[in-house]
Amino acid sequence: MPEGDPLLKDVRKRVLGDFPALQEIRRRRPLYVEKLVKTVRDCAEYNQRYAAPAALELDWRMEQDHDYFAWDLVKAGLQYRFLSLAIPGMVEGVGGLTVMFALAMEEMCSTCAGIANIFGAHALGISPLLVSGALAQWETVLREVARKEKEGEPVLMAAAITEPSAGTDAEEPHFLAKARLSMNASKVPGGYVLNGRKCFISNGSVATYTMVACALDRERPLETWTSFLVHRDMEGFSVPRVEEKMGQRACPAAELLFEDCFVPDENVLGFEGDGMQPGTLLILAASRAPVAAIGTGIARGAYEWFLRWARRGKGGRAPIDEQRVQMALADMKTRVSLARWAYFNAALSFDATLGKVLSGVPMKAIGLLPRSVRTSEGMQRVYLSRAAKRGVEGIVAAYITSEEVTKALANSSLAKAVGGDTAMYVSSMALEMMGADQGEERVWVEKFFRDAKLTQIYEGTNQLNRLTVFMSDVDDSLRVELKPFIGRGPGKGAK
Ligand SMILES: Cc1cc2nc3c(=O)[nH]c(=O)nc-3n(C[C@H](O)[C@H](O)[C@H](O)COP(=O)(O)OP(=O)(O)OC[C@H]3O[C@@H](n4cnc5c(N)ncnc54)[C@H](O)[C@@H]3O)c2cc1C
The missing domain is CATH 2.40.110.10 (Butyryl-CoA Dehydrogenase, subunit A, domain 2)
Structure with missing residues (x-):
């Protein structure tokens, strides 16, 4: 990236304005915030160079031929390491956690949620390996994804x-x-x-x-x-x-x-029977904030195209001169901001929890082993042993509590419902106000409207997400159960 990259400067200013909490975080962790800004910048460049020119044509093409797949657009993402964002650094990934991935999703979805979701669904496929602490597959599968990405060959997951x-x-x-x-x-x-x-x-x-x-x-x-x-x-x-x-x-x-x-x-x-508790619940605690960001990105894209339309003058007067359009714009902007803060908060709460495990002594010690040892057959056998798997579960339960991850699940479920509803609300409002206009802006908003509906359905419908908030945060009937070391209570020894 060239010194004085103007896109980086623009994105930094925008990101720090959109996420006021990052200004405070930057004072203490400048490198972390710069890594986030750089990721958003890469997504913005990808949008400009690849996604925006292709999105409408691709949408139309896939309506005719839904078996088609745009491998060229996936390959174009490899230079930005979009397939490795969620892969830990110890196995050659970027090592971004939920906040980074969510920011990336918002940015990409402000142009095309269909293209972005290829990378989103890929990260969802990675998350079970991450949350189950499947170190054997970290060294084989995740390392393969990261390495082949550098070689220009996409390995996708689901x-x-x-x-x-x-x-x-x-x-x-x-x-x-x-x-x-x-x-x-x-x-x-x-x-x-x-x-x-x-x-x-x-x-x-x-x-x-x-x-x-x-x-x-x-x-x-x-x-x-x-x-x-x-x-x-x-x-x-x-x-x-x-x-x-x-x-x-x-x-x-x-x-x-x-x-x-x-x-x-x-x-x-993990083990037989771990699939839902804690398996799927941990995956959802991690993945619902980025899905909330998908909804936020779609809403933002609809808002931005509506704003362009509103500024376009007709006969000396533009829609933006009308008070009803000004109020609609303010309403849309407000909802996008609220959805953004909800997913950011949820992602931060998950990362704060997971970060304790990843920065803990046991995980750091594993990361310090020479690569030749970690990737050896002997080590693979160790990773796959019951004792090692139990050990990983125990490490997780030693660093974090069931209460913390249950709260993170509640936050991410709350954000997911808000993000999906915001995508529908903003794109519907924009479409209704634009009426039968035949311009390019309306074509984009119509696509955002169609893209929005899915954000209320996948990753648990919004009805289920509301029930999850009720069960985990109101009546305490849902808890993410971590597996402690034998003889220790849940969360005992948590730091
Ligand atoms: C395009 C697309 C992509 C997807 N991608 C994936 C993927 O990658 N991986 C994957 O595993 N799944 C994926 N899904 C599946 C998605 O997660 C499910 O569609 C979703 O969980 C809803 O399940 P369902 O469609 O069976 O609806 P149902 O569960 O039958 O629900 C129908 C309606 O009833 C409501 N409902 C159901 N039970 C209750 C209840 N107890 N209380 C209140 N309301 C209730 C629901 O909210 C919904 O409104 C995808 C779905 C779509 C459409």
Whole structure:
């Protein structure tokens, strides 16, 4: 990046204005804030050079041919390391946490949420490996993603939770306990055999690796919900169809079919039965703030295009001269800001929690081991042993408490509902006020409107997110249960 990069200067000014809390954080952690600003700057450049020129044409093309996938746009993102933003530095990633990823999502989605969601769904696929502390897969899969990215070869990931008969039910423990599931995994020597279907899986048709969560016993789904890492070349895995979508079309949503698909023991993330508690709940605590940022970015994009339209004069007078348009602009701006602060707060609360684990002595010590040791076969065997897996769980429970992560889940669920509703509210208002205008601005706003709806649906519908806020923050019936060392109470020893 050249010295005195004008885009960097503009973005720094904008980011510090949009996130007033960062000004204070910058006084104590200037390098951290500069890394965030640099990421937003890269997203802004990506928007200008690649996403904006392609977005409308791609949206139209995918309406005609939903099997098409814009690999060129994914490859264009590699120079900015968009596939490694969430990958820890110790395995060659950028090492950004939730705040960085959320800021990136807002920026990208202010131009095209479909393209952005390819990177978003990829990060969702990474998150089960991160939160389960699956060090074996950090060294193999995550390192492969980061390394191949540097070599110009994209390795995409996806996360598959939803089943044809269980969407909302698969995202919350009380509901999962009573869910009607169609997919299951059976234990066989050396691994598991997966049978059934997953549906609506973002990136499902293009991902090299997909995290698949399913029950071992459909009569006891909560107790047996388990996370597996599936490679697209595994026998018995196929993609029967890609959905036709109304919005966010650039990111394909696919049905996945498992027919006696054998997955080896080492591809289980964490332990049998960990899939929902704490597995999925930790993933959602981490991922809902960036999804809230997707909604915020869509709302911001609609607002910015509406503002351009409002400034365009007709016969010496522009819509912005009318008080009703001024009030609408103020209302939109207010809602975008509130949604932004909600996701920023949620992301910060998750990072504050996770950061304690990552900056703790045990994780730092592992990171200090020579790479040759960490990537050796012997170390892989150690990482995959029950003792090491229990050790990782114990480290997490020693540094953070169930209360802290439950609060982070409540914050991210709150932000997600606000972000999705804001995207719908602002894009609808802009579209209604523009009327039947045929200009370019309206074409963009119409796309933002179609892109917005999904933000109320995925990552738990907004109804479910509200229920999560109620259960975790009002009546205390939902708690993220961390697994402490044997003999220690939850959160004991927390710092
Ligand atoms: C384009 C797209 C991409 C997606 N990407 C992914 C992905 O990458 N990975 C993945 O695993 N999933 C993905 N999903 C699935 C998404 O998470 C689910 O669609 C969502 O969880 C809702 O599930 P459902 O569609 O089965 O609706 P249902 O669960 O059947 O819900 C229908 C309606 O009933 C409401 N409802 C259900 N139960 C309750 C309740 N107990 N109380 C109150 N209201 C309730 C819901 O809020 C909703 O309004 C995607 C979906 C779409 C459309």
